[in-house]
Amino acid sequence: MSNNSASSKLTFRPSTKPSSHNVMPAQNDDTLSLYIREISNIPVLSAEEEKATARIAKEGTEKEALKAKQKLVRSNLKLVVNIARKTVQVSKLPMIDLIQEGNLGLMVAIEKFDYKLGYRFSTYAAWWIKQAIFKAISEQSHCVKIPVYIQETLSKFSKVKASLEQKYNTQVKNEDVAKEMNISADKIDTFLGAFNSSISMDAQYELSSGSEVTLSEILEDPKATVYADIEYENLKRDIEYVVSLLKDREQAVVRMRFGLGEWSKKTLEEIGKIYGVTKECIRQTENRALRKLREMTSSNNLLTAYMN
Template sequence: MAIATAIAICSSPSQYSPALSSFQTTPSLKTLNHPPLLLPPCGGAVALASAAVEAARAAVWAAGEAGEEEGGGCRVVRVRRRRRRKRRRGVEALGMVDKWDGEEVHEVSFGAARSAVLTPREEAEFCLCLKEEAGLEAARRRIAETREHEPTSNQWAEAVGIKRSSLDKMLCNGRESRERINQSYRRLVVSIAARYQGKGLSLQDLIQEGSIGLLRGAERFDPDRGYKLSTYVYWWIRQAIVRAIANKSRIIRLPGSICEMVAKIAEARTVLSRRLRRLPTYDEIAEFIDVNVSTVRLVSERSRTPISVDQAVTSQGCMTLQTLSALSLKGFHSYKVKRNSYMYSIRKVLGAIFEIIPGPDETTPQKMVKRQLMKQEVERALNTLCEREAYILRLYFGINGETPLSFEEIGRLMKLSRERVRQINSIALSKLRQTSVVDYLKLYMM
C-alpha cells in the first residue's frame, strides 16, 4: 500500500511540476515562452515521495521480521537447502564414471582453472581421483602381502582389472588432485595450525600434519551431501594436528588420556592463579577440576620436561651435567685425599646433581651415582680375595645381579659340604674386615 502510494505521488501530474521545453522541427525559428519554474513547491513534492519510499521499506522490513518470527528461521534454512540442491545438481551434471567400470578413466582437466578456491565441480572431481588412487594403493598392498614382494605395474593393473595405461593415468590424476587440493586449501591449514603454536611442535610441523589431515579428509569427502569441502576437512585437519601434538611433542610419549588431563590441569592452574593471585596447590586444582589429588600429583610429575645432560649447570656454561657426573664417578680413582675431605667432596658433588634434577628417590642422580660408586668399591674389595672365596661371596650375596643362593645350594654347585661353604664365607668376610677398602664402603652406609 505504501509503495503504491509513493509511485502514484511520483507519477501523477501536478500544477507545480516544471514543464520541459520542446523544440519545433520547423526551419523557422520562433521565440519560446515558458512558464516560470517554481522550485520550492517541487522540492516539497520530492521530499514527500522520499518519505513515502522510506515508509514502504520500513513496512517491508517489519513484515519480513514478523515472517521470520512466525517461521522460526525458516528463511535461513531455505537458503541453505537451496545452496545444497545447487551443489548436488552440479555434481550430478558431471556424469561421473564409476572407477574401473570397463576400461574408462575419469577425465580431469587440471590446467583449466588455477584459482585459489576450487569450484564444486573441481572439488568433486579431485576427491573422486583421490578415492580411486586410495583404492589402487589398497589393492597394491594386498598383492604385496599375498605374493610377499612388490608387484610390477602389469601385475598391479591385471589385479584391479584395467589396462596399464589406465592405471598410470589414474595414478597421475591422483597426484595432480592431491597437489591442487593442497595448494587451494593451504591457507585454511595454516590458519588452523597457527592456533596450536607453542605446544611442542613448530609451525612447519603443524602445517605438515594439517596437510596430511586435509588429504585424509578429502579422500572421504562425499559431494552428494551438498556441503563444501572446506567445511568437511576442517575437522580432519584439526584432528591430525591435535594427535600430532599428543604423540610427537614430547620426548617421552604420554597416553591420550594423560595429555587431556595435562591440558585441564594447565587451564585450571591459569584460572586459579588469576583468581587467587598465587600458584594454586594440588588440592585446589583437584577440587576445581573434580578429580583426586593423587591424580593431579601423578600427572604433574609425569608431564615434566626432561633435562638434557648437555645443559650447562654453571652460570659461565663451562660445565655440563654429563661432565659433572663423570667427575663424580672417577673420584675414588683420580684423587688421593684424606677421608674427611673426600667424603665432603663426594657429598657436595652428589648434592649439586640432586638439586639440578629432582625426581623419585630410586631414579635420582644421587642414588644412581652412589650405587655405581659402591659397586666399583665392592669389586675392588673382592679382588683382594682368592678366586674361590670371591666366587662364594658373589653367589651368597647375589652381587652380579643374580638370585642369592644358600650355603647348601652353593655346596651342591661346587661339590662341597654346606659346613665347608659356610667356613669359607666366614674366612672371606674376616679378610675383608681387615682391609682398608672397608673404610670407603662405610661412606655409603651413612
C-alpha cells in the first residue's frame, strides 16, 4: 500500500477469514473527518480496471494478490462511507461504527468476488457492505430510532401479510395488506421506506417499450412476461447473484421458473416431474425462495428485529 496519509490508517491483513481484516478509521470524530477527506482523493477504478485487479487478486502470486486486494479496498472506501451515511439516519450507532462494519463487509466481498461472472465489483461489494451494516444495526436493535407505533404497525403488517399469503396460497401486494389492516397504502410504504435500503431491487431497468421495471417487480410475479423483454444483461447478472445465495433446490426452481442460465422457462408441473414431486410442492419451494430473495435484497434484517 502506498505511504500517503490515508493508508496510514488502513491496513490489509491477508487471511482466509475476512473478519480478521482490519480496514478501519480511528475512533474519534476529528480523525474520522480527516479520514473521509483523505480517502476522497483516492481514484475510483473503472470497470476494466476493477476486472483486471480482481483477476490478479484471485490468480496472481501471493504478493501480487495482496497488492491487488489493497487496491480494491482503497478504491471502494468512499463507497462504504456513502452507504454508512445513508444508514446512519435510522441508527443510533455512530458513523464510525457503521464504517467499520461496512469495511468488514467490503473485505468479505473481496474474498468472495468472482470476476468471471462479469458484473462490477463495486456493485457486488455494495451488497456485502449493506448486509454487514444492517446486520450490526439489527444486533443493536435497541439503538434503532424507531417509534413504538411504527414498530407495532410493521409487526402487524408482517403477520397480516403472512396470513393472507397462507390463506390464498399466493403472494399479496402491500396495498392489499394495507386494505386488510384498514390503513393507507402510502403510510405502509412510508414506514417500510424507513428501513429499506435495497441494492438491486430498486434499480430501474429499461424495456424495449421504453417503460421501466425494477427487479423487485419481476420477483413479485414469477409469471411476468416482462423478464424476457429486458434488454440489459446486467439485470440477469443481478438476479444470478442473489439466486446463488439460495439453497440448491431453491436455486434450481427459480432458475427453471425464470429461464435463467441454461434453463428454459418451465411450469410448476414440469419441474415437479423432474424432482418426482407434486406441482404444489414446487410452488411452495418457489414461494419460499422468492420470499428469501425479497428479504435479502431489501435489507430486511432490520425489519426482522421488530417483526418477530
